[in-house]
Amino acid sequence: MSELIEPRRGRPGYDQRRILEVAVTAFIEFGYDATSMGVLAERLGLSKSAIYHHFSSKDEILQRALNEALDALEALLTDEQARAGRAADRLAYVLRGAVHVLVDKLPFVTLLLRVRGNTEVEREALRRRREFDRAVTALFVEAGQEGSLRSDIDARVVERLVFGMINSIVEWYRPEGRESVDRLADDVLAIALDGLRMPAVARVLP
Incomplete structure (x- = not known):
């Protein structure tokens, strides 16, 4: 009990x-x-x-909880650093911010990742998640088009792989552990983006 x-x-x-x-x-x-x-x-x-x-209801509690996570994620896309400059830099800002949101709101993001669309509240949360995913995928596409990241890998696959890694943090990360959230974000960016960056020589070739 x-x-x-x-x-x-x-x-x-x-x-x-x-x-x-x-x-x-x-x-x-x-x-x-x-x-x-x-x-x-x-x-x-x-x-x-x-x-x-x-x-007023259990649904209202769920909605408040899911909004806590979704509002923080969506806010990353409207921040000035996510709206100006090179797409690769904007993408890095959003990915770094997503790690911070996950750690800062760990229980709320964990709950968001476990909804299955069984209620109207859950279906709306899933719709907002898909919108967020599409916006991040668009950044991957733009970064490939500007030559900052590889464009030979489907951006939708890349986005799912990267956020699969980020979302897995909820299963093992402990705020009281040795790794700070800033170091964790650095590690995620290194793993997620270094393999996608265009070699310098490739960028100067016609």
């Missing part, structure tokens, strides 16, 4: 943010469909009505 979390003093005992964090942990552990409001109430040591004081 899961260990109960002792509620804070006062009614309803937890603020909205803390309920969201505990709910995300439960969704990851049990799966969204298997996590009832009763399970959340037990985890929190609250009544279900106390949870409804902050959220």
Whole structure:
């Protein structure tokens, strides 16, 4: 049986943010469909009505959690550094930022990566993920066209491989470990992009 979390003093005992964090942990552990409001109430040591004081439904909790991850990822694409300059530099900025988002919002991104489209909230999250993936793929294409990266590999395949690597971080990364997020981002860029860069001699040939 899961260990109960002792509620804070006062009614309803937890603020909205803390309920969201505990709910995300439960969704990851049990799966969204298997996590009832009763399970959340037990985890929190609250009544279900106390949870409804902050959220109208379990779907709203899920939506808030998924937005936490998606809003941060989408914001990378609208930052000034992702909109001006060489495509390869903009791409590097987005990939580095994605690593930071994953680490900074690890539980929320973990939950995002596990949704399967069983509800309307999940389907909307998957749609936004696909839009983000398409935008990053376009950067790979542009970097190939400008001669910064190889263009002989399908950009869609490259994007999936690179984000397969980045997304795998949720399975093993520990914030208290020896590697900082900056070093981790450096390592990801080195592995992801160095093999795709055009040799200098190739860039000067007609």
